[in-house]
Amino acid sequence: MRVPLDYYRILGLPPNFFQPMSAEQLQQAYRDRTAQLPQREYSLTAIEIRNQLISLAYRVLSDPQQRQRYDAEYRASADELANSGVMNGAADAVDEEANAPSQSFERNFELEPETDRLSIEIADELLIGALIILQDAGECELVLNLGQSFLSNSDLEADSDAQSDRPDIVLAVALAYLQQGREQWQNDRYENAAVSLQAGYSLLEREGLFPNTAAEIAADLEKLRPYRILELVSQPESHIAERQRGLHLLQDILRDRQGIEGTGNDGSGLSIEDFLGFIQQLRDYLTAAEQQSLFEAESQRPSAVATYLAVYASIARGFAARMPALIHQAKILLLRLGKRQDLYLEQAICSLLLGQTVEATEALQHSQEEEPLAVIRKNSQGAPDLLPGLCLYSETWLQTEVFPHFRDLATRTASLKDYFADPGVQEYLEALPSQPDYAIAEYQFVAPADRATDGNGRETARNGQRQAIAASAATSRGAGELEVRGDDNSSQGTVAVLSNPEPVTASSSATKTTSGVEKATPPRQRRNSKNRPPRRGSYDNGKERTTGALGFGSLKIGRLAILLGGGALGLAVLWFLASQIFALFHRTATPPIAQQPPVISEQLVVELNQPPVAIPRPQPKPAVPKPLNRDTAAPVIQAWLAAKAAAFGSEHTTDKLKQILVEPALSQWQKRVQDDLLNRRVRRYKHSLQVNGVKNDPKNSDRAQVDATVVEVAQVYERNRLNRAASYNEKLRVQYNLVRQNGNWRIQTMKVLK
Numbered sequence: 001m002r003v004p005l006d007y008y009r010i011l012g013l014p015p016n017f018f019q020p021m022s023a024e025q026l027q028q029a030y031r032d033r034t035a036q037l038p039q040r041e042y043s044l045t046a047i048e049i050r051n052q053l054i055s056l057a058y059r060v061l062s063d064p065q066q067r068q069r070y071d072a073e074y075r076a077s078a079d080e081l082a083n084s085g086v087m088n089g090a091a092d093a094v095d096e097e098a099n100a101p102s103q104s105f106e107r108n109f110e111l112e113p114e115t116d117r118l119s120i121e122i123a124d125e126l127l128i129g130a131l132i133i134l135q136d137a138g139e140c141e142l143v144l145n146l147g148q149s150f151l152s153n154s155d156l157e158a159d160s161d162a163q164s165d166r167p168d169i170v171l172a173v174a175l176a177y178l179q180q181g182r183e184q185w186q187n188d189r190y191e192n193a194a195v196s197l198q199a200g201y202s203l204l205e206r207e208g209l210f211p212n213t214a215a216e217i218a219a220d221l222e223k224l225r226p227y228r229i230l231e232l233v234s235q236p237e238s239h240i241a242e243r244q245r246g247l248h249l250l251q252d253i254l255r256d257r258q259g260i261e262g263t264g265n266d267g268s269g270l271s272i273e274d275f276l277g278f279i280q281q282l283r284d285y286l287t288a289a290e291q292q293s294l295f296e297a298e299s300q301r302p303s304a305v306a307t308y309l310a311v312y313a314s315i316a317r318g319f320a321a322r323m324p325a326l327i328h329q330a331k332i333l334l335l336r337l338g339k340r341q342d343l344y345l346e347q348a349i350c351s352l353l354l355g356q357t358v359e360a361t362e363a364l365q366h367s368q369e370e371e372p373l374a375v376i377r378k379n380s381q382g383a384p385d386l387l388p389g390l391c392l393y394s395e396t397w398l399q400t401e402v403f404p405h406f407r408d409l410a411t412r413t414a415s416l417k418d419y420f421a422d423p424g425v426q427e428y429l430e431a432l433p434s435q436p437d438y439a440i441a442e443y444q445f446v447a448p449a450d451r452a453t454d455g456n457g458r459e460t461a462r463n464g465q466r467q468a469i470a471a472s473a474a475t476s477r478g479a480g481e482l483e484v485r486g487d488d489n490s491s492q493g494t495v496a497v498l499s500n501p502e503p504v505t506a507s508s509s510a511t512k513t514t515s516g517v518e519k520a521t522p523p524r525q526r527r528n529s530k531n532r533p534p535r536r537g538s539y540d541n542g543k544e545r546t547t548g549a550l551g552f553g554s555l556k557i558g559r560l561a562i563l564l565g566g567g568a569l570g571l572a573v574l575w576f577l578a579s580q581i582f583a584l585f586h587r588t589a590t591p592p593i594a595q596q597p598p599v600i601s602e603q604l605v606v607e608l609n610q611p612p613v614a615i616p617r618p619q620p621k622p623a624v625p626k627p628l629n630r631d632t633a634a635p636v637i638q639a640w641l642a643a644k645a646a647a648f649g650s651e652h653t654t655d656k657l658k659q660i661l662v663e664p665a666l667s668q669w670q671k672r673v674q675d676d677l678l679n680r681r682v683r684r685y686k687h688s689l690q691v692n693g694v695k696n697d698p699k700n701s702d703r704a705q706v707d708a709t710v711v712e713v714a715q716v717y718e719r720n721r722l723n724r725a726a727s728y729n730e731k732l733r734v735q736y737n738l739v740r741q742n743g744n745w746r747i748q749t750m751k752v753l754k
Contacts, residue, residue, distance in 0.1 A: 003130045004119045004142055007057035007070065010133055014725050015074060023062060030058040032729055036713075038132055040175060041210055046168040049129035053122075128165050131172040138715060138722045140176040140183070147173035170207050174200040178217055185220075186650055187720060190227040197221050222267025225249055226278055233285040237407075247290070250282070259301045276305070283309070287408040288317035292326075299333075307333055311346070316402050319353060320409050322422040324429060327353045345369055349394045352387075353419070355429040361385060391416055627696040628704040628738065628745060634691050636660070636745045637708055637736060641687040647673045648683040662739060662746045679718065686713040692733075702740035707753075709733050 008015045011029045021029075033054050037047060060066045122130060127150060134143050147169050177200030184193035197217050204214040232246025256266035260279055263272075270278060283291060292313035298306035311330045318326030331350035334343050344367035351360035364386055367373060376389035383389075398414035419425060626632075643656035647669065654673055657666060676683065688711040697703035709731065716726035733753040738745045 001124055001127065001146075002119045002121050003127070003134075003146065004139075005053075005130060005133060006074065006120070007061050009137060009724065010054055010057040011061065012729050015071075021061075026058065026062050028731075030054065032731070036729070038136070041171060041213065042128075042132065043168055046128045046132060046165070049126055050132045051129075053126060053129045053133060125165070128168045128172065131169065135172060135175060135179070137724065138179070140179040143172055143176035144180070147176065167207075167209055170203060170209055171213065174204050174210065174213060174217070176200075177203070178213070178220070181217075181220065183720075185224060185227070188231075190224060190231045194221065194224055194228055197224065219267060223269055225253055225266070226268050226270065229253070230282065230285070233282065237287070247294070250294070254298060259303045260298060260305045261303060262301075279305075279309075283405045284410075285407055288313050288320065288406045289408075291406065292317055304337065307337060311337075312402060312405070315346075315350065315353075316398070316406050316409055319398060319414065319419060320403075320412055322419065322425050324354060324425050328432070342368055345372060348390060349397065352390055352394055353416075354432065355420075356432075357385075357387060360390060361387075364390065625701055625740065625743070627701065628694050628706070630691045630694055632745075633694050633704070633706045633708075633738075634689065636738065636747070637689055637691065637706060637710075640736075640747055641685070641689065641710070644669070645685040645687070648676060648685065650682050652677050660747060662741065662748050665747055665749055680720075682717040684715040684717070687711065704738045704740075704745070706736040706738060707733070708736065 006015075011026070011033055013021065013026075013029050034051055038050070060070055127146065131143050131147055134146075150169055151166070151173065177196050181193040181196035181200070184190075184196060197220055201214055201217040201221065204210050204217070229246045229249050232242050232249070235242045235246075237243070253266045253268065254260065254262075256264050257275065258264035260276065261272055268275075286294070292310060295306045295310035295313055299310050311333050314326040314330035314333075318324055318328075318330065327350050331347060331354065334347050334350060337343055338347060344363040348360045348363035348367070351357070351363060364373065364376065372393060376386055376393050378389065379392050380386045380389035395414045395416055403409040403412055403414065639656075639660045643660050646653045646656050652673055654670060657669055657673075661669060675681075690709045692707040692709060694707075695705040697705075710733075711729075711731050713729045714727055716723045718726070735751045735753055736747050737749045739748045740746070
């Protein structure tokens with residue numbers, strides 16, 4: 001069969017016809033290649049076949065006559081590719097490997113017409129060796145094509161030799177699916193990534209082979225779920241099947257986690273805080289009806305967070321669709337939640353929308369949120385009550401804090417005048433029972449004394465209240481716009497954004513978030529209620545990964561924190577969850593209404609963890625700095641190599657460079673990273689290190705020189721395509737000049753010796 005490889009690629013060398021490699025260079029490449037064994041579960045037979053192909057390539061290229069013939073055929077084939085438009089440039093541009101990503105080995109070198117690639121012919125029994133080499137080169141699509149062709153060939157079922165290779169070929173195909181899925185994940189193609197990963201997992205499950213690799217793929221599928229959900233539900237509403245699939249995946253995650261604030265393991269790697277951020281990010285892609293259905297079902301676990309989100313969905317949908325029954329339902333839920341939290345402001349808004357002006361006013365009197373109350377009072381000046389200010393506040397609250405979190409309401413305008421003018425709303429409000437809602441909710445505070453209780457009196461009161469609200473709304477609107485609450489600079493909590501981390505590790509969590517769920521996770525950002533960043537985020541790692549952070553507006557889920565620890569969770573879990581959710585969702589705290597200062601007694605305060613009188617501590621003796629040696633130098637160089645890999649990887653994370661480099665090395669490497677970022681170039685490094693020796697400066701104990709041998713393997717990707725010409729595997733001897741700053745060794749300069 002023909003396979004797309006060539007002798008140079010087999011040895012990990014770029015073809016160079018103008019400066020032929022020396023025998024020593026070829027021999028070194030051969031030794032390095034055979035020493036680098038596959039890092040997977042391949043059999044010894046498969047590894048031996050791979051080594052046979054490496055030996056074949058070395059024999060041809062190390063023989064001057066055979067190499068001369070081979071190079072001539074190579075250039076002729078390259079010319080043919082160039083003339084066909086596959087390669088850019090003339091025959092001497094053969095090192096543009098990104099446009100001819102895979103070639104083959106054989107002396108009888110020729111162009112393969114079906115794929116426009118350079119290829120050669122090998123014996124069938126050498127296929128597994130070729131697949132391993134192609135896999136090392138990142139050619140997962142070629143591995144899939146060749147491997148699947150073998151596995152689906154029914155003529156080979158009776159061939160015992162071919163069947164003996166089947167487990168290794170199954171492994172190669174499964175690993176190619178895994179690699180393809182992770183590349184698609186990195187490129188934000190989450191559903192495609194799931195298809196690839198699922199194909200690899202299904203193949204291993206069907207064959208009953210390699211359970212460790214199957215478990216690794218299954219783990220990636222679980223980490224990928226948040227990213228898939230965001231990708232699916234963000235589709236247009238006309239894409240019903242895709243959006244429903246996303247909602248089903250969300251329900252699967254909620255089941256595995258045992259609820260929004262549950263402690264179950266869904267495999268995503270998201271903490272409770274991260275998952276709350278993911279839910280808040282997700283809300284912007286769901287309609288009011290979808291959120292109401294989702295969170296009402298989740299509230300039955302029970303879940304205080306889901307109950308509060310269901311309240312918001314019911315209020316939003318009830319107001320927008322002129323369905324006051326939903327607002328009435330939301331108010332009952334708020335009254336029940338309000339037994340432990342200050343939710344009087346939301347209760348007042350619900351009462352207002354239900355025409356219950358007395359209950360609305362009384363709820364405001366119980367609220368201790370001074371900032372919004374001050375705004376309401378200011379906009380009610382000259383009025384006999386707070387209705388004008390509450391009307392304006394409610395409209396602004398619905399418009400800026402509620403509607404933006406529902407995809408079908410984000411552009412809607414909130415108008416109380418239009419709401420109360422609706423005949424259906426009027427009919428419902430007139431039919432409301434006379435019993436106060438707080439009595440229905442078993443909420444304990446004194447009912448208004450002036451509420452009418454008989455049928456006729458009740459209806460008359462409703463009509464009068466509705467007219468009063470309409471008049472207040474009209475009056476307040478004529479008086480000018482509502483003064484915006486001054487909480488622009490207040491802390492709104494932090495949000496976990498799903499980025500595009502490396503798919504191998506959790507973050508993300510994504511993503512932290514979709515993604516991914518980190519590619520670990522990008523830094524979270526704060527936002528205020530006015531300067532709202534785009535709601536389209538990514539689940540970053542990630543990878544900025546391309547995204548901004550999404551905030552939580554004024555959702556007061558922090559006030560529900562104390563509810564989360566009830567029942568079987570116990571007191572310790574209660575405080576943990578309360579602190580997590582309070583930090584995430586809590587709206588800016590407001591001082592309580594004019595409280596009297598506590599009376600300070602003159603008794604002695606003694607704490608168990610501190611002595612009554614400060615005990616002076618002995619001054620520690622200054623530590624004598626120790627000279628650098630091989631054992632202490634190795635972690636410093638390893639830290640540099642790890643920082644280098646992170647800086648040039650898909651995330652281009654440069655923070656670690658500042659922790660290990662100082663000037664002038666820091667500026668030099670930061671510039672190189674910036675150049676790669678501008679050119680959309682990614683380098684994937686693998687390093688091994690051996691410290692040969694350390695020289696400490698006898699005149700300055702804070703300076704030292706380290707001599708080290710570094711084996712550096714680099715795969716270079718340009719615009720998401722592997723550039724084989726730029727990729728390399730080198731053994732380098734490097735001299736590092738170190739300085740000690742604040743007790744830590746840093747690299748100041750470095751030089752490659754050979």
